[in-house]
Amino acid sequence: CFNEPWPTAANNSIVAYPAIPKKAFEAVADSCRPLCASARLSKFTWFEGEYFEAELWILNDCVTDKESLKVTAELWAVDQKLSSLLWETGKVKSQTNIRGITLRQQLPAMETDKLYLRLSVENFPEYNSDYTLIYRRKSFTAFRTHVMNLTE
Incomplete structure (x- = not known):
């Protein structure tokens, strides 16, 4: 899951609502170089x-x-x-x-x-x-x- 479309308590996405990158975002980006x-x-x-x-x-x-x-x-x-x-x-x-x-x-x-x-x-x-x-x-x-x- 890339992003959360609304505020949530927990999710596996890498971008939190409203478009705030989580810690894992950079790791995923590095793996896609x-x-x-x-x-x-x-x-x-x-x-x-x-x-x-x-x-x-x-x-x-x-x-x-x-x-x-x-x-x-x-x-x-x-x-x-x-x-x-x-x-x-x-x-x-x-x-x-x-x-x-x-x-x-x-x-x-x-x-x-x-x-x-x-x-x-x-x-x-x-x-x-x-x-x-x-x-x-x-x-x-x-x-x-x-x-x-x-x-x-």
């Missing part, structure tokens, strides 16, 4: 010692070609940069998705519960994408394995 940097992730929860992997993509729904883009991928934990890389896409043809390179990083022991992946496109901040992921310590992994063994 005609061109963006994107990451293909196999999961959203990562454990200490695992190799984090994010396959980079450019998603282009524009009707025109774009010149080569420079995409920087950075993996962060709180204020610590864990990894970064630069990908030059080459020409981006209209209505074409381009598979790029893969960011890989073994995850160290850290005192945090979140990882942040930031994809930045040089000179085009409107193409940027951000991801917030879950991080778990090895002790949690051992507990999870123990519980799984008990249920089998």
Whole structure:
């Protein structure tokens, strides 16, 4: 539902009466961008010692070609940069998705519960994408394995 035609107490719309954008409006607008940097992730929860992997993509729904883009991928934990890389896409043809390179990083022991992946496109901040992921310590992994063994 896009908007509410009259005042209501609750609804799933993204625009409240009378034409007041709700918090979700910007998120929906971002998801409808005609061109963006994107990451293909196999999961959203990562454990200490695992190799984090994010396959980079450019998603282009524009009707025109774009010149080569420079995409920087950075993996962060709180204020610590864990990894970064630069990908030059080459020409981006209209209505074409381009598979790029893969960011890989073994995850160290850290005192945090979140990882942040930031994809930045040089000179085009409107193409940027951000991801917030879950991080778990090895002790949690051992507990999870123990519980799984008990249920089998």
